[in-house]
Amino acid sequence: MIPAAFDYYRPTKMDDVIALLKEHGDDARVMAGGHSLIPMMKLRMAEIPHLIDLQAIDGLNEIFIEDGQMTIGAMVTQHDLINHAGLEAAAPILREAALQIADPQVRYMGTVGGNVANGDPGNDMPGLMQCLDATFLLVGPDGERSVAARDFYEAAYMTAREDEEVLTSVSIPAPQGGYAYEKQKRKIGDYATAAAAVQIIKEDGKCTAASIAMTNLSDTPIYSVDAGAALVGTAVDAAALNAAKAAMLGDIDPTEDNRGPVAFKKHVAGVILARAIERAWSRA
Amino acid sequence: MSKKMHIKLNVNGKDEEFLAEPRELLIYTLRERLNITGPHIGCETSHCGACTVTIDGKSVKSCTMFAAQADGKEITTIEGIGTPDSLHPLQEAFKEHHGLQCGYCTPGMITRATKLLEENPNPSEEDIRFGMAGNLCRCTGYQNIVKSILAAAAEMNAAKEAAE
Numbered sequence: 001m002i003p004a005a006f007d008y009y010r011p012t013k014m015d016d017v018i019a020l021l022k023e024h025g026d027d028a029r030v031m032a033g034g035h036s037l038i039p040m041m042k043l044r045m046a047e048i049p050h051l052i053d054l055q056a057i058d059g060l061n062e063i064f065i066e067d068g069q070m071t072i073g074a075m076v077t078q079h080d081l082i083n084h085a086g087l088e089a090a091a092p093i094l095r096e097a098a099l100q101i102a103d104p105q106v107r108y109m110g111t112v113g114g115n116v117a118n119g120d121p122g123n124d125m126p127g128l129m130q131c132l133d134a135t136f137l138l139v140g141p142d143g144e145r146s147v148a149a150r151d152f153y154e155a156a157y158m159t160a161r162e163d164e165e166v167l168t169s170v171s172i173p174a175p176q177g178g179y180a181y182e183k184q185k186r187k188i189g190d191y192a193t194a195a196a197a198v199q200i201i202k203e204d205g206k207c208t209a210a211s212i213a214m215t216n217l218s219d220t221p222i223y224s225v226d227a228g229a230a231l232v233g234t235a236v237d238a239a240a241l242n243a244a245k246a247a248m249l250g251d252i253d254p255t256e257d258n259r260g261p262v263a264f265k266k267h268v269a270g271v272i273l274a275r276a277i278e279r280a281w282s283r284a
Numbered sequence: 285m286s287k288k289m290h291i292k293l294n295v296n297g298k299d300e301e302f303l304a305e306p307r308e309l310l311i312y313t314l315r316e317r318l319n320i321t322g323p324h325i326g327c328e329t330s331h332c333g334a335c336t337v338t339i340d341g342k343s344v345k346s347c348t349m350f351a352a353q354a355d356g357k358e359i360t361t362i363e364g365i366g367t368p369d370s371l372h373p374l375q376e377a378f379k380e381h382h383g384l385q386c387g388y389c390t391p392g393m394i395t396r397a398t399k400l401l402e403e404n405p406n407p408s409e410e411d412i413r414f415g416m417a418g419n420l421c422r423c424t425g426y427q428n429i430v431k432s433i434l435a436a437a438a439e440m441n442a443a444k445e446a447a448e
Contacts, residue, residue, distance in 0.1 A: 001309075001328040001347075005286040008306035008352040038348045039330050042309075051306065053353055079342070103418030104396070105333060108342035109349070188417040189331060 003041035010053045014166065017052055018141055021164045024050040030166055032075055032114035035106050036123075060113070060168060065090050068174045074113020074167050078102070081112060090174045093197065097128045097181035103189045116149070117167040119157040122191030126153060127221035128181060131197035131213035134172045140165035153220035176209075177201035178284030182276035183215070184268050186259065192216040193259040194269040196248075196276035200231065202284035207231045212244065212277075217252035217269050224251040227273070236281045244277060245270040291355045295320065296364030310346040310354050311335040314361060322362035322391040326420065333419035336392035337361045343399045345418070362391035365398060373443070374398060374436040383432030385423035393419050397433050405441055409434065 011017050021028050028050035031037050040046035054060060060075035065086045072081065078098045081087060088095045101124050102110060115125040116136060129136075129149035136147050138161055147160045149170075154160065161167060176199070183195035195215035201208045210228040213221055226247035234240035254265035288303040293313070300318060314320040314337070323346055326332035335347040338360040366372035374394050377383065384390040393416065400407065400415040407415060412433050413426070421429060 001325075003307045003309075005305060005307050007286045008289060008350065010352075010355075034350075034353065035330060035348055038309075038350070039328075041307075042328055042347075055353065103333070104400075104415055105336060105343045105345045105418040106330065106348075109344060 001042050003038070004044060004047045006041075006048050006051045008051050008053065010056050012056045012058070014057055014139055014168070017054065017057065017166055018139065018164065020050060020052050021166070022141055026163055028052060030054050032111040032117075033077060033106075033109035035102070035110040036114060036118050036120065054166075063087060065174075070172045070174060072112050072170045072172070074111060074117070074169055076112045078107035078110050078112070078115075079104075082107065091132065091172060091179075093128065093132070093175065093179035093181055093199065096179070097124055097183075097197065100124065100181065100183045100185075100195075106189070112170055113167050116152075116170060117159065117161060119153065119159045120191075121153075121156055121219055121221065122216050124181070124183065124192065124195060124215050127195065127213040127215035127223075128197045129170060129172070130221050130223040131199055131211045132172045132175055133211065134170050136161075136167050137169045137171065138162075138165040139168050146171075150223050156219040175199045175211075178280040178282065180276040180279035180283070182272045182279065184272050190259075194254075194265060194272045196269075196273045198273075198276040198280040200236070200277065200280040200284050202236075202281065205235055207234055207236050207240075207281070207284075210244075210277075212248065212273070214248060214252055214269060214273070217254045217265060219253075219255075222248075222251050224248045226251065231277065236277065241274050241277060245273055248273050289352055289355070291351050293351070293354055293356075294358045296360060304351050306350060306352045308351045310337075310344075310349045310351050310359075313351040313354075314346060314359075320361050320363055323395075324388050324391060326388065331418075331420065332389070332392075333396060334389050334392045336396045336419060338395060338399055341399075343396045343418070360395070360398075362395055365394060372398070373439045374401070374433065377432040377436035377439065378429070381428050381432040381435055383424065383429045389419060389421045389423075393421065393429060397436070401433070401437055401440065405437060405444075407433070407437060 029048045060073040062073045064071040134149040184193045200210045210231040212227040213223045227244045230243035324334040326334035330348045366375045
């Protein structure tokens with residue numbers, strides 16, 4: 001419950017954030033909503049001598065939608081995202097997924113950027129962003145660079161972000177077709193036993209494109225190219241669903257924990273993926 | 285030991301200024317520094333919501349915010365929602381509909397419910413259960429909490445209509 005001591009900073013310019021990160025290296029961390037970092041600090045699993053609060057940086061909580069592209073500032077909260085009419089119209093899967101994350105209080109504070117940058121495979125947005133082929137903008141001492149969500153996750157808590165970089169926004173091409181975010185969890189606020197993000201396009205009764213990503217079934221989110229490919233050209237019938245499930249099961253690598261043994265997680269992953277595909281198809 | 289910070293808060297309409305270590309969690313500021321002991325601590329993993337307060341219009345678990353983060357903000361706790369002589373309709377309804385037993389979750393429950401009803405003045409039972417899902421209760425089984433919030437919503441809507 002009691003975190004170790006630290007120095008607190010609330011800069012108003014990103015340059016100052018980068019300067020602090022450069023100065024203190026691994027002893028410094030940025031904090032967004034604080035709802036993963038503070039719990040880790042309270043358990044002393046994270047000791048952060050220099051804590052940089054991003055709340056006063058201008059522009060990080062903005063949402064832009066134009067030319068088929070959505071840009072969501074890293075400090076946009078889950079609550080903001082759920083209540084943004086433009087985002088709901090452009091990418092309804094975002095709201096569907098965000099309502100399955102945490103609880104009301106956590107959603108007022110927890111941010112999109114924190115969720116995707118955290119690196120915990122339990123977080124829901126990383127898989128969602130891989131499904132949507134999102135791009136993350138990183139700002140560091142050498143300027144900006146973009147990394148695809150599908151290339152961002154390396155291992156549990158290990159991402160392509162360098163220590164001196166800050167993830168400042170997420171860009172998403174407006175998705176087409178039907179969607180679903182299906183999540184099996186033990187209770188409100190739990191990380192998924194298994195979850196699936198699906199976007200699917202239907203033309204003349206046939207699937208012409210499908211994007212599938214899985215949450216909390218490996219030490220990173222899993223974008224399953226083969227699971228999506230298994231649906232293309234089919235009418236998403238039982239055989240196609242089974243083929244997609246088999247392809248997905250070949251890509252995930254769950255580990256046993258309180259949510260169940262590996263065999264159970266694979267079973268749940270199949271059930272959840274089938275439900276997500278069926279719901280997405282019904283909306284396509 | 286890190287350097288102490290000068291922190292200003294407005295709690296229940298009253299300005300507070302003090303020096304605190306950055307690691308001081310807001311729940312401790314409220315309870316131990318300001319003697320506002322309605323908000324409680326029920327866990328150390330940000331699940332239970334017993335510490336819920338309203339900060340600049342958001343329901344926040346004050347165990348998961350440093351006082352330093354709250355510097356400059358307005359905070360409302362259960363003590364600012366109603367008093368024994370002048371109960372808020374939610375407090376009256378929790379009493380009337382037996383929405384509490386030990387009372388430990390109640391300050392957080394009611395504080396969260398004020399915000400829920402502000403955002404959704406006519407919630408369904410399902411809206412209430414989902415909207416209160418960040419608050420755990422060991423005693424009631426939730427049924428009477430849902431009834432209390434439904435009753436308070438009806439009462440508040442009737443009062444609003446009468447005033448118009």
